[in-house]
Amino acid sequence: MGLNVKIKIGTRGIVSNVTGIAIAVAVSQVFMSASACAQQAAEHTYHIVGGPLDRTLVEIAQTAHVRLSYDASLVQALKSSPVDGTYSAEDAIRKALTGTGLELVPTANGGYTLARTKEEAHGGPSAAAGASGAAATSNGTQVDTTLPLISVAASKDSGGTGFVAESSSSYTRSDVPLSETPKSVSVINAAVIQSQGDQSLSDVLRNASGVVTRPGPLGVPQYEIRGFTAENVTANGLATVGPAPNVTPTIAIASVEVIKGPSAIFNGESPPGGVINLVKKAPQADPFHEIQLGYGTFGDEQIALDSTGAITPDKKLRYRFIVSGERAGQNAMGYDGKRNFYFAPTLEWKDASTDFTVGYEHTVDREPIPQFTLGYLAGGIYRNYIGNPLGQPSDHFSGQTDNVFFSLERKLGSSLTFVSKGAYTRSQVVQMAWTPVMPLDQNNSTSFFNFDSLSNFYSWSLQNYLRAKFNIGKAKNTAIAGWDFLRYNQYQSDTQTPGFITDPNIFGPFTFPSANTGNLAQTFASSYTQAGVYLQDQFSYKNFHALASIRRDNYLTSTDVPSATHPAPGTHQNAVSPSIGLLYELTSDIAAYASYNRGFQPGTAPIFGGGLLPPQTSQQVEVGMKFNLLDDKLAITTAAYRTSFSNYNVADPVHQGFYIPTGGAVSRGFETEITGQPLPGVNVVGSYTYNDFVQPGGAHVPVNLPKNSASLWATYNFQTQRLHGFGVGAGLFFASGQYVDSGSAYRIPSQIETDLGVFYRRKGYGLNLSVKNVFNRKLYYSSTSAALIPMGPERTVMLTGTYDF
Numbered sequence: 170m171g172l173n174v175k176i177k178i179g180t181r182g183i184v185s186n187v188t189g190i191a192i193a194v195a196v197s198q199v200f201m202s203a204s205a206c207a208q209q210a211a212e213h214t215y216h217i218v219g220g221p222l223d224r225t226l227v228e229i230a231q232t233a234h235v236r237l238s239y240d241a242s243l244v245q246a247l248k249s250s251p252v253d254g255t256y257s258a259e260d261a262i263r264k265a266l267t268g269t270g271l272e273l274v275p276t277a278n279g280g281y282t283l284a285r286t287k288e289e290a291h292g293g294p295s296a297a298a299g300a301s302g303a304a305a306t307s308n309g310t311q312v313d314t315t316l317p318l319i320s321v322a323a324s325k326d327s328g329g330t331g332f333v334a335e336s337s338s339s340y341t342r343s344d345v346p347l348s349e350t351p352k353s354v355s356v357i358n359a360a361v362i363q364s365q366g367d368q369s370l371s372d373v374l375r376n377a378s379g380v381v382t383r384p385g386p387l388g389v390p391q392y393e394i395r396g397f398t399a400e401n402v403t404a405n406g407l408a409t410v411g412p413a414p415n416v417t418p419t420i421a422i423a424s425v426e427v428i429k430g431p432s433a434i435f436n437g438e439s440p441p442g443g444v445i446n447l448v449k450k451a452p453q454a455d456p457f458h459e460i461q462l463g464y465g466t467f468g469d470e471q472i473a474l475d476s477t478g479a480i481t482p483d484k485k486l487r488y489r490f491i492v493s494g495e496r497a498g499q500n501a502m503g504y505d506g507k508r509n510f511y512f513a514p515t516l517e518w519k520d521a522s523t524d525f526t527v528g529y530e531h532t533v534d535r536e537p538i539p540q541f542t543l544g545y546l547a548g549g550i551y552r553n554y555i556g557n558p559l560g561q562p563s564d565h566f567s568g569q570t571d572n573v574f575f576s577l578e579r580k581l582g583s584s585l586t587f588v589s590k591g592a593y594t595r596s597q598v599v600q601m602a603w604t605p606v607m608p609l610d611q612n613n614s615t616s617f618f619n620f621d622s623l624s625n626f627y628s629w630s631l632q633n634y635l636r637a638k639f640n641i642g643k644a645k646n647t648a649i650a651g652w653d654f655l656r657y658n659q660y661q662s663d664t665q666t667p668g669f670i671t672d673p674n675i676f677g678p679f680t681f682p683s684a685n686t687g688n689l690a691q692t693f694a695s696s697y698t699q700a701g702v703y704l705q706d707q708f709s710y711k712n713f714h715a716l717a718s719i720r721r722d723n724y725l726t727s728t729d730v731p732s733a734t735h736p737a738p739g740t741h742q743n744a745v746s747p748s749i750g751l752l753y754e755l756t757s758d759i760a761a762y763a764s765y766n767r768g769f770q771p772g773t774a775p776i777f778g779g780g781l782l783p784p785q786t787s788q789q790v791e792v793g794m795k796f797n798l799l800d801d802k803l804a805i806t807t808a809a810y811r812t813s814f815s816n817y818n819v820a821d822p823v824h825q826g827f828y829i830p831t832g833g834a835v836s837r838g839f840e841t842e843i844t845g846q847p848l849p850g851v852n853v854v855g856s857y858t859y860n861d862f863v864q865p866g867g868a869h870v871p872v873n874l875p876k877n878s879a880s881l882w883a884t885y886n887f888q889t890q891r892l893h894g895f896g897v898g899a900g901l902f903f904a905s906g907q908y909v910d911s912g913s914a915y916r917i918p919s920q921i922e923t924d925l926g927v928f929y930r931r932k933g934y935g936l937n938l939s940v941k942n943v944f945n946r947k948l949y950y951s952s953t954s955a956a957l958i959p960m961g962p963e964r965t966v967m968l969t970g971t972y973d974f
Contacts, residue, residue: 214483215261216520217252220344221335225249225265231455233258236280243271243283253521319363320935320971322459322475326423326450327360332844332854333804334358339406339446340428340435341716342588343636343647345707348797349714351750351762353808355380355427355842359450361854362419364884364898366926366939366967370402370415370425374445375880375902377427378840378856383951384539384959387566387600387620389415393951395429395812396836396862396874397442397787400770404447404592405576406435410626410657411596413532413570414447418493418511420461420473424448429840430789430812431768434705434718434748438655439768441787441814442836451526452487452517453477458974465967467506468498489515501963503558504537505565524578535567540962543615543675544608544955548914551609552947554963559672560603560617560681570596586636588651596626601684603670608955615956616671621664621686628657647707655699662689691731697773698725712754716764719747724771728781742784744769752795763792774818774828782830785816803845812836817864819953834872837861850888855881873953877905884926898926910955917949922961935971940964 213232217225222244230237235258250267262273262281274284319327327334334356336346347354355377367373371382371390381393389412392399402414426446431439435446456478463471473493480486491513497506515528538560544550558564574592581587603617634651664686672679703720724742750764770785793808813835821827838860846852857879862872882900887893902922909915923944928937941962942948948961 212255212257213261214255215252216483216485217249217265219249219251221346222247222249222265222269225252226262228454229258229261229265233261237262237282238276238280239283243285244269247271251521319360320459320930320973322420322450322457322973323359323363325453325455325457327358331846332358332361332852333802334424334844337426337428339403339426339448340432341707342406342634342649342651342705343707345647345716347806348760348795348804349709349752351714351716351752351764352766353378353429353791353793353806353810353840355429355856356424357854358424359422361882362422362425363937364852364926364928365882365900365924366937366969367419368967369419370417370445370447373419373422373425374427376854376856376882377425378842378858379429379443379838379860380427380445381874381878381904381951383953386538386541386604386957387602388412388598389536389566392445393874394427394440394442394445395810395838396834396860396872397440397812397814399442399445400438400440402445402447404572405449405574405590406446407574407590407592407630407632408438408628408655409572409592409594409630410628410659411570411594412534412568412598413530413572413594413596416509416532416534416536416568417447417449418473418491418495418509420475420493421450421491421511421513422447423450429808430764430791430810431746431748431766431787434703434720434746438699438722438724438770439746439787440770441768441785441789441812449513450475450477450489450491452489452515454479454484454487454519460972460974461969462971463495463967463969466965467500469495469506469967470497471495471969485518485520487517487519489513489517499562500537500540502538502540502555503562504560505562507537508535509533522580524576526576528574530570530572530574532568532570532572534569535565538564538566538602538604540960542949542958542960543605544909544915544958546608546610550909550915550917550955550958554947554960555675557676559605559675561684564602564684566598566600566602568596568598570594584638587633588636589631589633591629591631594626594628594630598624598626600624603681603684605956606669609675613674613676614671615675616669617681619664619668619670619684619686621684621689622661622692623689624659624661626657626659628655630655644708644710646709649703649705651703653699653701653703656697658694658696660694661692663692664688665690693728693730693775695728695773695775696726699723699771714752714754716750716752717748719745721745722769726771726773726781728773728775730775730779740772740781742771744771744784744786758797760795761793762795763790765790776829777821777824777827782818782828783816785814785818787812787814789813799845799847803843803847805841805843807839807841809839810837832864834862834864837863850886851883852885853881853883855879873907873909873951875904875907875951877903879903882924894929894931896928896930898924898928900924900926907951909952909958915955915958917951917958920946920948920961922946922948933973935973937969937971939967939969941967 247269249265252261252264271283272286274282276282337354357373357376374380379395382390384390404414429443432444458476461473475491477489493511495509499506510533512531517526542551572594577589579587600620600622602620605615606618607615609615631654634649637648639646665688666686701722705718708715722744726740746767746769748766752760752762754760766789768787772781772784774782789812791810796805815833817831817834818828819831821829840858842856844854880902884898886896906919907917922942925940925943942964945964950959952958
């Protein structure tokens with residue numbers, strides 16, 4: 170079957186949606202048939218370096234405004250030839266098809282399709298225009314049914330592939346499809362994010378298997394992957410410090426990647442559970458501009474602008490400008506509401522041999538204490554929402570971050586490419602709040618501790634590598650050799666007048682003093698330097714694919730703690746981290762894979778009294794299956810894994826900023842994910858996770874994770890002419906029961922959150938009504954302490970409008 174999508178590119182934006190499932194993308198007629206010949210004959214300038222064939226065809230068809238329909242299976246795993254110069258639509262497409270065994274065939278309605286050349290043909294059916302991507306109404310008008318009704322930006326930044334993600338270039342550092350990658354990688358793209366009306370990274374990550382969100386009282390949420398903490402969120406593959414990646418507005422995110430298990434080749438300091446990576450939106454050659462306005466529960470007001478296009482007539486110089494602001498009166502617990510501002514201009518130069526991007530991000534964020542409840546000393550949990558601040562209403566966590574970055578990709582020949590990325594980040598973080606330190610007694614009384622601290626982070630991150638593509642007979646290789654460098658410094662100051670206060674009844678009137686003591690002094694200063702070299706090879710021979718890598722890292726760390734009895738000397742550590750993965754395509758639709766990965770984290774956690782905890786090592790074995798069904802419209806991945814970890818460290822409960830060792834751990838589990846379009850007009854993304862986290866005897870770390878969790882989000886686009894432009898979405902997010910703290914005195918019950926969405930899009934305008942926790946159930950996040958159990962949102966409503974011009 171083929172796909173047929175209607176696109177209109179111009180100053181008024183997209184009338185109906187762009188789609189493509191996996192590597193199948195179809196571009197259809199946008200102008201009246203009377204102008205088709207003129208459009209096809211018109212010449213346009215292209216600077217396309219090659220890559221996945223479907224993406225190249227999309228770019229040509231969008232630029233030339235021509236209709237192109239073809240069979241999804243024809244272009245699967247094919248690469249296009251470079252298209253650099255001024256061509257008509259026909260000539261540009263034929264140039265891209267060079268060496269693919271495909272030819273361009275005109276259709277009777279003035280469009281085009283693809284077919285195998287006579288030399289390559291084996292009797293397979295070729296696509297015809299007007300295939301299953303559209304449904305015909307009673308009056309003969311075609312209505313797009315393939316995609317949720319998303320905006321121009323979400324459509325383009327998702328690569329025209331709907332909910333299905335084709336690749337993770339950040340992980341493999343190349344364009345190898347996920348279907349050929351022997352590892353579990355979750356990718357949630359802009360189409361999913363917008364259809365759900367997601368407002369935060371926590372909202373987005375509900376769609377990824379194996380990820381559990383754990384909010385804290387004084388900072389951005391912590392994320393657990395397969396039972397282990399994801400230490401930092403990376404951005405465009407570069408390591409970061411500070412809170413900015415966690416609070417990046419979703420309008421600036423093209424996709425979120427979750428790379429499961431130790432991933433040293435991606436990030437030398439490799440957490441055992443995996444890495445979360447944000448892919449930011451990049452400049453586009455074709456102009457579009459989008460204004461977004463939102464209003465929701467608790468007076469939440471949002472406004473954003475996303476604008477991109479070419480600066481020069483030849484489209485080599487492009488820009489993207491995103492600015493976003495948000496404020497709310499208060500949160501559900503009565504604390505002063507959040508305040509966010511984001512400003513990000515980006516420039517890109519792209520021609521046939523060079524792709525150079527430079528950009529700047531400025532992020533200002535102020536977050537109130539999140540909604541929470543407490544346990545009782547005698548056991549059990551107060552199972553309701555607390556409707557008043559437990560502290561001052563102004564208690565908050567805030568951060569300001571400036572980030573300057575660049576990316577260079579330069580072709581040194583037909584098969585050799587040099588890539589360089591770098592970023593400098595400066596971030597300042599303030600924590601100012603009263604937080605409970607004990608569960609409630611029988612009189613609903615508890616004690617609170619005053620947090621008043623200031624931290625400054627500075628980091629430099631750099632990646633350089635050479636990528637070579639070459640064939641040896643029928644065997645295809647993509648080899649990478651590179652060097653990474655990371656350095657960051659942290660300086661933390663805390664109040665010198667810490668205080669404890671006892672509130673005799675948290676539900677009665679009580680006035681807390683200001684958390685701002687005005688008496689800060691430096692607590693510690695630390696520095697961290699990491700340099701790594703690595704080799705990686707991706708090998709393909711017929712149905713067999715392999716990914717192997719080896720990496721060596723050197724680490725220098727030092728910590729200065731003025732209050733320590735003995736100064737901690739700097740440490741020099743090194744590690745070698747190998748990995749290998751094998752994948753075999755059993756059929757054109759089904760593949761099996763197995764992988765082994767090792768990871769290393771240097772000892773950087775300070776011990777109160779001096780010294781650092783020892784390094785942490787991890788290893789993972791994973792096996793799984795990958796399915797691409799229904800002509801690549803539906804992608805399914807299953808994975809079974811075992812991850813072991815040598816040394817689990819937790820925060821020192823008595824001394825802020827320090828840590829204690831608690832032994833190793835083993836995590837075993839099974840995951841499955843599904844994305845795609847199983848039926849006309851229906852788009853789904855779903856996941857299921859079973860995780861069994863086990864610690865050896867003698868280790869008593871509160872794990873507190875659900876053993877079973879699942880999610881399912883589906884959208885439906887009405888297919889009749891009368892309701893064309895309307896769609897609905899519904900989602901279920903499930904977590905099984907889990908314990909809080911050590912022992913079994915505190916237990917969070919199983920829970921299901923139900924979300925709904927209604928959206929409308931027509932002629933450049935869009936409306937999205939998102940309702941989360943429709944039935945207003947009592948929801949809880951995971952927690953390791955009965956003194957603070959974060960609660961999920963009460964029923965919240967957000968109405969978002971977009972205008973494309």
